[in-house]
Amino acid sequence: MMAEDVNAAVRGAVTPGATDIWLAGRPVGEIGLAHATAAAIGVALTVLTGDDCACTEMTEWDASVRTGAVKHARDRFAASLTNQPPYC
Incomplete structure (x- = not known):
């Protein structure tokens, strides 16, 4: 997972009116976003x-x-x- 992907997902999460967040070409929920963020900074879940x-x-x-x-x-x-x- 690349840090740029996580940054893009976070921007989508905080953009007013955003209804969907996509990461790596698929919709992502709270768990996927947390997993991607942890992976981007080297933390294993x-x-x-x-x-x-x-x-x-x-x-x-x-x-x-x-x-x-x-x-x-x-x-x-x-x-x-x-x-x-x-x-x-």
Whole structure:
């Protein structure tokens, strides 16, 4: 990941009226943007916990990052907790 790509993505994120952010030719969400930023400064991500959609997004960006779904997304603003033991 090149620093110029991250800078372009950040500019898109803070531009008023921006509705989509694209990085490396594909749409990117909060997780992909954080991953790209970390990679650009040499920080390796190893673990992500969150809802099932967050885990899927992280796996699409970097399959080497371990993920643990602790809830299931119901919609953009709501989630149901899983009925599993804690991951940590």
